[in-house]
Amino acid sequence: MEEKCSIEVLSLHKRYGDTKALRGLTFSVEPGEIYGLLGPNGAGKTTTLKILVGLVRPDRGTARICGRSVTSQRVEALSFVGYIPENPICFQNLTIREFLEFIGSLRELSREDVEEAMSYYLEIFELKEKRNEYVSNLSRGMIQKVLASAAFMVRPKVLIMDEPMAGMDPEAQHVFKEEVRRMVSRGTAVLISSHLLDMVEKFCTRIGIINRGVLIAEGGLDDLRRRAGEEASLEDVFLKLVEES
Amino acid sequence: MKLGKSLIIAKYLIKNYLINPFLKSFRKKHALIAGILVAIVILAAIVIFAIFAPPEPEGGNSSSSASIRKSMIALGLNKYVIIDVVSSALTLIMVFEVIRGRITISVMEEAEYEVLLAQPLDMETYFLGRFVKDTVWMFTFTAWYVSLIPIATDLSKGRSKAVLLPVSIFLMTSYLSALDTLISELKIIWREKKDYLRLTALLYIIISAAHSLLARRISPLISAPFIFLARSIVYCATISESILDVLLSLGGGTFVLILILLAEMKLADRISPEYVKPASILMKEKKFKKRERRKIYSLGSSESVFNYLFRWEIVNRRHIITLALILLATGLPAYILRRFLVAKLGISIETLQFLSLFLIPLLASEALSFLINSSMAKDLAAFWIYRVYARDLKPIARSLMLKYAFYLSEAFLVISVYDAITASPSMILMPLIILPLTILMAFLLLAVVTYLASRRRIIRQAPVGLYMLEELAASLVMVIVISIYMVSDILMKFLLPTIPDIELAVICLVSLVLALILHKILTESLSDLMFSYDVLS
Numbered sequence: 001m002e003e004k005c006s007i008e009v010l011s012l013h014k015r016y017g018d019t020k021a022l023r024g025l026t027f028s029v030e031p032g033e034i035y036g037l038l039g040p041n042g043a044g045k046t047t048t049l050k051i052l053v054g055l056v057r058p059d060r061g062t063a064r065i066c067g068r069s070v071t072s073q074r075v076e077a078l079s080f081v082g083y084i085p086e087n088p089i090c091f092q093n094l095t096i097r098e099f100l101e102f103i104g105s106l107r108e109l110s111r112e113d114v115e116e117a118m119s120y121y122l123e124i125f126e127l128k129e130k131r132n133e134y135v136s137n138l139s140r141g142m143i144q145k146v147l148a149s150a151a152f153m154v155r156p157k158v159l160i161m162d163e164p165m166a167g168m169d170p171e172a173q174h175v176f177k178e179e180v181r182r183m184v185s186r187g188t189a190v191l192i193s194s195h196l197l198d199m200v201e202k203f204c205t206r207i208g209i210i211n212r213g214v215l216i217a218e219g220g221l222d223d224l225r226r227r228a229g230e231e232a233s234l235e236d237v238f239l240k241l242v243e244e245s
Numbered sequence: 246m247k248l249g250k251s252l253i254i255a256k257y258l259i260k261n262y263l264i265n266p267f268l269k270s271f272r273k274k275h276a277l278i279a280g281i282l283v284a285i286v287i288l289a290a291i292v293i294f295a296i297f298a299p300p301e302p303e304g305g306n307s308s309s310s311a312s313i314r315k316s317m318i319a320l321g322l323n324k325y326v327i328i329d330v331v332s333s334a335l336t337l338i339m340v341f342e343v344i345r346g347r348i349t350i351s352v353m354e355e356a357e358y359e360v361l362l363a364q365p366l367d368m369e370t371y372f373l374g375r376f377v378k379d380t381v382w383m384f385t386f387t388a389w390y391v392s393l394i395p396i397a398t399d400l401s402k403g404r405s406k407a408v409l410l411p412v413s414i415f416l417m418t419s420y421l422s423a424l425d426t427l428i429s430e431l432k433i434i435w436r437e438k439k440d441y442l443r444l445t446a447l448l449y450i451i452i453s454a455a456h457s458l459l460a461r462r463i464s465p466l467i468s469a470p471f472i473f474l475a476r477s478i479v480y481c482a483t484i485s486e487s488i489l490d491v492l493l494s495l496g497g498g499t500f501v502l503i504l505i506l507l508a509e510m511k512l513a514d515r516i517s518p519e520y521v522k523p524a525s526i527l528m529k530e531k532k533f534k535k536r537e538r539r540k541i542y543s544l545g546s547s548e549s550v551f552n553y554l555f556r557w558e559i560v561n562r563r564h565i566i567t568l569a570l571i572l573l574a575t576g577l578p579a580y581i582l583r584r585f586l587v588a589k590l591g592i593s594i595e596t597l598q599f600l601s602l603f604l605i606p607l608l609a610s611e612a613l614s615f616l617i618n619s620s621m622a623k624d625l626a627a628f629w630i631y632r633v634y635a636r637d638l639k640p641i642a643r644s645l646m647l648k649y650a651f652y653l654s655e656a657f658l659v660i661s662v663y664d665a666i667t668a669s670p671s672m673i674l675m676p677l678i679i680l681p682l683t684i685l686m687a688f689l690l691l692a693v694v695t696y697l698a699s700r701r702r703i704i705r706q707a708p709v710g711l712y713m714l715e716e717l718a719a720s721l722v723m724v725i726v727i728s729i730y731m732v733s734d735i736l737m738k739f740l741l742p743t744i745p746d747i748e749l750a751v752i753c754l755v756s757l758v759l760a761l762i763l764h765k766i767l768t769e770s771l772s773d774l775m776f777s778y779d780v781l782s
Contacts, residue, residue: 053363057517078365085359092354093265094257102257106250106364134269
């Protein structure tokens with residue numbers, strides 16, 4: 001039977017000089033769940049995500065992917081992860097095809113698997129005609145689609161995404177969400193950080209709100225609404241909780 | 246460590262940084278292939294010519310090699326002194342790296358950190374891939390040193406060992422790069438004890454200096470780390486050493502390089518990806534650190550641009566203190582050498598004066614690589630703001646020209662301080678006298694790199710550093726700048742001491758006026774170039 005994977009964040013602390021980015025953050029994302037991480041600018045969302053993909057080392061606390069610590073078992077933990085960074089960052093002088101082949105070979109996918117996945121994702125994201133185009137010639141939204149293709153291509157058990165739909169056109173956003181839902185139905189655990197409250201409201205199954213490096217609220221949309229009034233939107237809930245904290 | 250993955254990393258990084266930037270620049274691939282073939286044929290012809298050129302009779306002296314030899318002997322320089330000076334200078338550069346600098350491993354593109362290191366790779370695999378990429382990168386650059394083979398052949402009186410010169414230079418650059426990475430790793434691992442590390446480096450310099458004074462020659466303590474490399478380069482151009490001597494030195498250098506690499510790989514897994522930082526992030530951090538309460542805003546847009554591009558960078562306490570320290574660090578040893586040690590060490594005063602010629606490439610390349618890698622990437626990255634908000638590009642061109650001329654003049658001021666102490670006090674006026682040339686150099690640098698960068702979206706998007714083609718162009722400009730400054734320095738040393746004070750004052754005034762006129766004319770040209778390259782293209 002295939003291993004089901006979760007994300008566990010336990011009492012994470014991180015400091016940059018005098019700034020405390022994380023102050024004991026704890027939450028978990030179960031398999032088949034889309035967890036939306038919300039918070040104002042500087043709340044510690046990106047730091048959390050970077051810790052989870054092994055790019056930043058926490059000062060204290062534990063972060064685990066599929067039960068593997070991202071600090072002591074980094075390589076093993078990351079082999080389960082597909083990651084989309086915050087900004088449209090990609091190798092400027094590689095073509096889309098070369099970039100996806102690069103990621104495929106690092107993940108030890110067979111040539112056929114890479115070709116198949118490339119053909120599928122470039123088709124659904126309407127990038128097939130541009131497969132030999134250099135990344136530097138692509139728009140922000142197109143780079144996001146390439147990064148999403150790379151993250152999906154590796155068949156991750158855990159998807160970690162920082163503002164993944166920024167710059168994408170509505171059609172691509174729809175395709176993106178459908179694809180994520182398809183993966184979630186197969187048991188993938190998804191952690192998504194975004195400022196698009198409408199999207200989070202409709203897309204995520206559970207939401208965590210962080211401010212100044214700690215979790216101030218967590219639960220389903222209905223649970224959170226109860227804290228701000230039955231008719232409240234996620235925006236109202238978010239503003240109320242952040243103000244109170 | 247997975248060797249296969251290291252090679253995959255190397256392959257795609259080479260494509261990204263080296264091959265594809267060239268392919269992108271040549272719309273017609275056959276033009277690129279033809280260009281590469283022509284370059285290979287030229288380089289091969291040079292090598293064949295050097296190998297099969299008829300050897301010169303033992304007693305014979307070709308005019309160029311004889312004159313070079315003669316002037317070096319007149320300056321008290323022999324191969325042993327040159328080996329000692331070169332190896333010590335390289336050691337000092339590395340020790341300086343330990344003392345100063347950030348605790349990071351820098352990369353050119355953010356993707357190398359944010360995308361590549363988020364993949365399941367151990368750091369050892371990444372570092373090996375990175376080393377292979379760097380080696381190929383350096384090989385591409387050092388291949389051009391094949392053009393030095395005829396000079397080495399001439400100096401060694403037709404010995405075929407001269408063809409090993411590019412290999413020796415390649416080994417030296419690989420060695421420097423590997424050692425630099427190892428130093429960065431050590432600084433990261435011992436970041437909590439960085440002051441001890443710096444103190445150790447400082448002690449090493451003091452002990453080596455003391456030993457040099459006692460032994461009345463450069464201490465092996467300071468020359469040893471690079472002695473094999475210096476020998477392998479110098480022996481390519483000597484008469485008495487055989488090809489075996491060059492090969493033995495190369496072998497020694499390669500052996501130490503392998504040891505450095507093994508140490509680098511051994512330590513790699515103790516480095517968190519957190520310390521791998523893209524150049525753009527480093528620039529941002531530097532800017533944040535420097536942020537003081539400084540006023541940019543002015544009602545006049547030209548003044549605001551001037552404040553941001555020039556005043557912020559040049560007229561600030563940090564910059565002035567750094568310049569003062571560099572001047573002191575050059576002037577004080579020069580004074581001590583001149584006043585107290587020339588006689589004791591048995592060095593002729595001419596040799597002391599000749600050393601400034603070594604300082605020129607060092608300082609000019611430092612100043613230019615700072616301008617190109619840091620200041621220029623930052624200035625050009627913000628170009629879109631100027632394009633959108635500035636009414637015209639003239640104030641930007643004016644401030645940039647002034648800033649780059651200022652940086653180059655500062656590098657030259659350091660040399661002139663050294664020359665003023667060791668040769669003649671009037672040499673202090675040298676930066677002012679050659680100011681028109683400096684303005685020309687600043688224009689050339691800005692025009693070339695702005696043109697190339699405008700084709701690469703560096704101006705249009707976030708800074709990602711410079712690629713192969715920009716580096717090559719900048720290196721060419723660097724060669725021109727260094728050559729012009731060296732010729733100027735030699736000429737001034739002969740001319741300035743003979744010119745009376747009043748005439749000297751007139752020359753300075755004429756230079757200043759000429760520099761101002763040139764600055765005005767070239768500002769117009771640069772702003773036109775910037776407009777047509779970037780806005781109209």
